[in-house]
Amino acid sequence: METSDKDRELLLAISAGDEKAFGHLYKNYYAKLITFLKKFTYEDPSKADDILQEAFLRVWLYRDRILEIDNFQAWLYKVVSTESLTYLRKEVHAKNKVARLKLQYDQALLANIDLPRAMEFDEIKKIVYQTVANMPDQRRKIYLLSREEHLNSKEIASQLAISTNTVHNTISTALKQIRQALSDQGYPVSLGILVLLKIFKKKILPPNSSSFRNYIPIIKGK
Amino acid sequence: MHLNRIDYLLERYYLQQLTEAEWPELQHLLLQDDPETLEQAFIRLMHKYDSDQETSVTLEDAQIERILAIDKVSGTEIMVDRTMQRKSALFQLRLRIVAAVACILIVCGIYWYQSQSAKPSFQQTFTADFQPGHDGGMLSMPNGKIIQLDNSSNKRLLSVSAGVSLQYDSTQAVYSLSQPGALTQNIYHTIETPNGRRYHLTLSDGTQIWLNAGSRLRFPIAFDGSLREVFLTGEAYFEVSKNPHRPFLVNIHNSDTKIEVLGTHFNVSSYPEDHGFITTLLEGKVRIFSRQAELILRPGDRAISHADGSIQLKNMAINNIDADWKDNYFSFSDDNIETVMLELARWYDIRVEYEGPKSTATFSGKIGKKLSFAQVMEIIGGTDIKYSLDTAATNRKVVIKTNY
Known part of the structure; x- marks a missing residue:
């Protein structure tokens, strides 16, 4: 199976930085999956939006390489399934523990499993912002022309008197730098999409963990 | 099927x-x-359940915008000043950072730990920095023997007295009775965590105690009287095992006020700088008493015991953050810069000095304690808080320049 023609067209535009096309693609799959996801996350239906949001954040931050995906829908379903299963583990864990009414650490444990989604966006944004601020002049300039002034590669090329190929590569490098910074800071937006066939395995806490050390896994960054 | x-x-x-x-x-x-x-x-x-039909739930444009805004540099909350021209990007970026909001509430992103060998984050590559504290401390026994817990990477088993054994490594110590009714009256051990260390202890009755940085706990290796009594300086989180016949008593250094427990989870912070101590009850029931006053705490309550023996009750019910340190977080709730730095100082083992007038900004949020000092500062204040570091081993000092 390959990416459908409709998706391919949108993905092509997205890879060139087209915001509208991105909106379309997001909306299409939102309509397709949101009812299912809201029902699946019935304990906390806002998670349904979070799951799709995270998936499409990856699409956007990987737009320069999005065409490398053979079958977009299959990729998306896989990303959504990974996220949903993480959610499910937490819910089932909570349910079973509540049922058992024991173990002093549960509250702390559950608090740790819960990801404060709303906040992450601010921090991600901040990291992106600093990365752009630290880019070499030319790279930053090209990136800002594309992202802020919405110029396409051709327009940027003529404005700066360089080849479109250079523009293309530079934007790709800029995006790569952003992803690297995010990943260095503990936001591995990259992993799901880089390894399309292998799956990003999230570690989960061993059940009934009780020592200090077991709480360490939730660090961010280094 | x-x-x-x-x-x-x-x-x-x-x-x-x-x-x-x-x-x-x-x-x-x-x-x-x-x-x-x-x-x-x-x-x-x-x-099986996805739908090809139109749904009534449609994606709000705001959600799309939210993603598109991520890698857009203009129009973000970080940059407050929108009146500036769009050109000459770099100059502007710097200016805008300086003008950024004084207080940014950021909860550190909590992600599953993936790889310890992650590359150093980009702040670390160019800034002097302090590394976070870790588990460890010092255990002293009455015979003068001292164990440096930091160095105990392997689990060790020790018979500390007839019938009482101690198993320990650099993260925790567990006391247990190998023969019931062993004669251990009045044998006390002391665990001390300097700044930058903390430790987890299980007493012979199953009570668990987490000792925060810069703290000290003196405790009997086994309990055989009618009372379980320990002595604390600094901060600790207690999960006392239930035993109605043997109340658990926490004595606070330099205070006549005591905490009596039957079986419960609570946090006590009694650092000298705090002037008095704070007890926060998470579960169960405790009684705080001095010669002048007595108070029963219920879950969510927080009691401030003053040096004069008076006790003040504050109900916080939800949002209790006092024991977050145990789970590896700094937690702040409308705290000023001094309170924040006091807590960081203990964990990074540093001295803090201020230059210029102190900021009135307050900080709220939760930050992982495994980050380096510079990373934490980055999350707390972005570039708003200007500071300089002296990382020389003998100094370990940070100067906060608050006149921003």
Whole structure:
């Protein structure tokens, strides 16, 4: 199976930085999956939006390489399934523990499993912002022309008197730098999409963990 | 028909039809099955229930905008001043950072730990920095023997007295009775955590105590009287094992006020700088008493015991953050810069000085304690808080320049 023609067209535009096309693609799959996801996350239906949001954040931050995906829908379903299963583990864990009414650490444990989604966006944004601020002049300039002034590669090329190929590569490098910074800071937006066939395995806490050390896994960054 | 058992259970969950017995089974499979199998099962479920029809729930443009705004540099909250021209990007970026909001509430992103060997973050590559504290401390015994717990990477077992054994490594110590009724009256051990260390201790009655940085706890290696009594300086989180016949008593250094417990979870912070101490009850019931006053705490209560013996009650009910340190977080709630720095100072083992007038900004949020000092500062204040570091081993000092 390959990416459908409709998706391919949108993905092509997205890879060139087209915001509208991105909106379309997001909306299409939102309509397709949101009812299912809201029902699946019935304990906390806002998670349904979070799951799709995270998936499409990856699409956007990987737009320069999005065409490398053979079958977009299959990729998306896989990303959504990974996220949903993480959610499910937490819910089932909570349910079973509540049922058992024991173990002093549960509250702390559950608090740790819960990801404060709303906040992450601010921090991600901040990291992106600093990365752009630290880019070499030319790279930053090209990136800002594309992202802020919405110029396409051709327009940027003529404005700066360089080849479109250079523009293309530079934007790709800029995006790569952003992803690297995010990943260095503990936001591995990259992993799901880089390894399309292998799956990003999230570690989960061993059940009934009780020592200090077991709480360490939730660090961010280094 | 379902392909696998997991397919069946996932669908039952989806339809909210799991039976009591199926919940644990689902949990078991979620932990045991390999991710590939689980994902394929989930994807089959998605295909079964996804919809090609129009739904009434549509995606709000704001959600799309939110993503598109991520890698856009203008118009973000970080940059407050929108009146500036768009050109000459770099100059502007700097200016805007300086003008940024004084207080940014950021909860540190909590992600599953993936790889200890992650590359150094980009702040660290160019800034002097302090590394976070870790588990460890010092254990002293009455015979003068001292164990440096930091160095104990392997578990060791020690018979500390007839009938009492101690198992320890650099993260925790567990006392246990190897023979009941052993004669151990009045044998006390002391665990001390300097700044930058903390430790987890299990007493012979099963009570667990987490000792925060810069603290000290003196405790009997076994309890055989009618009372379980320990002595604390600094901060500790207690999970006292229930024993109605032997109340648990916490004595606070330099205070006549005591905490009596029957079996409960609570946090005590009694650092000298705090002037008095704060008891926060998470579960159960404790009695705080001095010669002048007495108070029973209920879960969510926080009591401030003053040096003069008076006790002040504050109910915080929800949002209790006082014991977050135990789970490896700094937690702040409308705290000023001094309170924040005081806590950082203990963990990074540094001295803090201020230059210029102190800021009135307050900080709220939760930050992982495994980050380096510069990373924490970055999250707390972005570039708003200007500071300089002296990382020389003899100084370990940070100067906060608050006149921003």
